[in-house]
Amino acid sequence: MTDAQPLDPPNPLTATARATIDECDTKLERYRAALDAGADPAVVTTWITETQAQRAQAEADLKATQTPTSHRLNQTEIAAMVHALGNITTALGDADPADKAAIYEQLGLRLTYDPETQTVRAEANLSAHRGVMGCVRGGT
Structure with a gap:
């Protein structure tokens, strides 16, 4: 399930912010080399200050592009969600028939009973988004 999550x-x-950060890091390395080679410290300090300000702005821009929705669930988080759902088979078995019908419809599930053979044929259409699923156990 972890690998099946879509990438943002x-x-x-x-990409622009990361490129700016990389460019600033490269410039700062060059400025250090210039200082080591005997460049005027006052001039190089001005360059460093400007570059550090650009880098700080790029870091802020990068942070702003990362939204809470871009979080991918890890295995522990997925396991906790599954555990919180409880036993869905029991929940569906105990659910009101109208609630079950609504859930099956939202899942794209069609059950066809054949009284002659006393069997149920299940078909699921997973290709279309069916809306938001409600809770079959109440307010949990």
């Missing part, structure tokens, strides 16, 4: 669409602002 690429954000051009994220």
Whole structure:
């Protein structure tokens, strides 16, 4: 389930911010080398200050592009969610028939009973989004 989660669409602002951070890091390395080679410390300090300000702005931009919805669940979080759901088989078995019908419809599930053979044929249409599923156990 962890691997099946969709990746967030690429954000051009994220790529720009990361490129700016990399560029600033490269400049700061060059400025250090210039200082080591004997460049005027006052001039280089001005460059460093400007570059650090650009880098700080790029870091802020990068942080702003990362939203809470971009969080992918890890295995522990998924296991906790599954555990919180409880035994869905028992919940559906005990549910009101009207509630079950609504859930099955939202899942795209069609059950067809054949009285002659006393069997149920189950078909699921997973290709279409069916809406939000409600809770069959009440307010949990």
